[in-house]
Amino acid sequence: MSTTNLLRLILLAAIWGGSFLFMRIAAPVLGAAVLIEYRVLFASLFLAVIALILKKPLNLRENWKHYLILGLFNSALPFLLFGFAARTLSASLLAVLNATTPLWGTLIAAVWTRHMVSAKVMLGLLMGACGVALLVGFDHVSSKPGAGIAIAAVLFAAFNYGVASNYAKQAKxxxxxxxxxxxxxxxxxxxxxxxxxxxxPGEPTMGIMAAVLALGILCSGIAYLLYFRLIQDIGPSSALTVTFLSPLFGILWGILFLGEHVGWYTLVGAAIVITGTALVTGFRPSFGFLKKQPVA
Incomplete structure (x- = not known):
């Protein structure tokens, strides 16, 4: 991985980690549906401009069903669930629970294909469950009214991402x-x-609308462009590294900008979830960018 792509990867993780910050800021004021409608609309308009510049066709006649299925499971439903949960949960907790997405994807694939997972994958799934249990059991946010439903909503959102990833593998x-x-x-x-x-619930201010714009244009539109550029340059497996980095930024932004308290259980729980995800996905870190490059 080149230094340029490494920087792109870190930037993408920082942006996607920031999405939980922006949702936490805007959701209590706008509510889930209005917030997410703004998010996907702003992202759509931004990508439409880029499509015009790059002359990228949508081919709606051939692909509209595919877009609807992908839009439902990869954006509309999980975004709404996150928007609902963001009224109650901290940005840090949202970010770590979102890291369970590859665990759900693997579990869904195993059930769908009726293939028994390996011992290593099973260990990773158990570690992910233990990490979530640790977070939910010790985080003070979990004792707030409605926190249980909000946590279930986030896990269901991650489940939908897993459905979307499996559908994308099967789709044309x-x-x-x-x-x-x-x-x-x-x-x-x-x-x-x-x-x-x-x-x-409330009256949006300029600051709230700025967070919504950032969520739509930065965390959806620009983030997609970065992500697909990484897939093109380094492949989907290496691009998956963002899954392990974005929770760290989600925790960091929550501390810096929202003053969230992060206890030992957050750090340990996040480490367990991320390790479990690495086992499930078979991820092995690559530090090729550190290798000495041959001189031409």
């Missing part, structure tokens, strides 16, 4: 940028019917 090949662009427009349509059922 569609250009990655078109996947991002089309699924964002599909999400915009899918979230709209939920608006009447989620009232707006």
């Amino acid at each position: 090949a569609v250009e990655p940028f078109a996947n991002a662009h089309g699924s964002m427009w599909a999400s915009t349509l899918l979230v709209a019917p939920a608006l009447p059922f989620f009232p707006v």
Whole structure:
């Protein structure tokens, strides 16, 4: 991995870790549905501009069903669940629970294909469950009213990401940028019917709307561009490293900007979840960018 791609990877992890910060800021004021509708709409508009510049077609006639399925499981439903949970849970807890996504993906794949997982993968799944149990059991946020439902919502959001990843493997090949662009427009349509059922709790300020813009354009639009560039340059397996880095940034941003308290249980629980995820995905860190490059 080159130094440039390493920096892209760290930047992407920082941006996606920041999404939990922005949701935590805006969700208590806007509510889940309005917040997420803004997020996917702003991301769609941003990606539409990029598509015009790069002349990237959507091919809606051929791919609209695919975009709807991907938009439902990869954006609309999990985003709504995160928006709901962000009214109660800390950004740190949201970020760590989101790291269970590869665990759900592996479990769904094993059930779908009816293949028994290896002992190493089973150990990783058990570690992930133990890490979540440690976080939920010791984090003071878990004792707040509605915290149990919020935690279940986040885990279900991660489950939906796992469904989306397995669907993407089975679906027909569609250009990655078109996947991002089309699924964002599909999400915009899918979230709209939920608006009447989620009232707006407060009056949005300029700061709240700035957080919403950052969530849509930075954490969705720009993040997708970075992610797909990494997949192109270093492959999907190496790009998966962002899964292990984004919780660390989620915790960091929560401490710096929201004054969240992070106890030993947060750090230990995060380490257990991330280690379990590494075992499940078979991830092995690559430090190729440190190797001496041959002189031409």
